[in-house]
Amino acid sequence: MTDWRPSASLEILAARAALLADLRAFFAKRGVMEVETPLLAQSTVTDPGIEPFKVCDGAEPAPRFLQTSPEYAMKRLLAAGAPDIYQMGKAFRSGESGRHHNPEFTMLEWYRLGWDHSALIREVAELVCGTLGVEGWQVWPHGRSGHIAVSLSRS
Numbered sequence: 630m631t632d633w634r635p636s637a638s639l640e641i642l643a644a645r646a647a648l649l650a651d652l653r654a655f656f657a658k659r660g661v662m663e664v665e666t667p668l669l670a671q672s673t674v675t676d677p678g679i680e681p682f683k684v685c686d687g688a689e690p691a692p693r694f695l696q697t698s699p700e701y702a703m704k705r706l707l708a709a710g711a712p713d714i715y716q717m718g719k720a721f722r723s724g725e726s727g728r729h730h731n732p733e734f735t736m737l738e739w740y741r742l743g744w745d746h747s748a749l750i751r752e753v754a755e756l757v758c759g760t761l762g763v764e765g766w767q768v769w770p771h772g773r774s775g776h777i778a779v780s781l782s783r784s
Contacts, residue, residue, distance in 0.1 A: 651760055652717060652737060659752075661713045661739060666702030668719060669693045675701070680723040682732070695721035699738050707740055715739030757781065 637645075656663065673681045674697045682695040696702070699716045706714060720736040741749065754766040763781045 648760060649717060652756075655756055655759060656715050656739065659713075661715050661741075662711070664703065664706060664711070664714045664716050665718060666696070666699045666706070666716060668696050668721075670696055670702070674698070680725075682721050682723045697722050698736060703738060703740060707742070713739070713741050754781075 653663065669684060671691070671693060673683075673694045676697070679697045681697050683692045684695060685692045696719075698720055699718060703714060703716060715738065717735060717737050719733060721733050723732060726732045741752070744752075750768055754768070758764065758766055758781060761781070766781050769780070
């Protein structure tokens with residue numbers, strides 16, 4: 630018989646709950662609306678490097694797919710006139726299980742209307758610093774590749 634106990638401790642579950650509350654407070658303070666998009670879709674992901682889970686229940690004429698990311702559904706909301714939005718929810722990717730990967734995971738994704746990359750970099754740094762308890766950060770362009778490096782400093 631397998632062990633029936635959950636793999637996450639109560640301390641880990643409490644820390645996760647606190648993190649989710651902090652993330653929701655971060656976006657609420659900035660006026661970003663939380664949305665929840667469908668987990669099951671009629672079509673699959675557009676990224677050929679990501680494998681979706683196919684769901685066949687016999688009731689539907691064609692298979693459905695578990696979302697690999699809320700991106701498509703969130704962009705549909707934006708195209709329909711939604712304001713700045715974010716979502717924390719489950720995503721599923723087949724073939725991505727291992728020591729550091731689980732095929733089911735929680736993803737945070739958000740969209741800001743009219744923001745350039747500099748404003749988004751600043752918001753990501755503020756989010757990470759706030760959740761990690763870090764006080765300072767700095768942004769450096771990284772060579773010719775156009776990538777950006779962000780350095781965080783502990784208080």
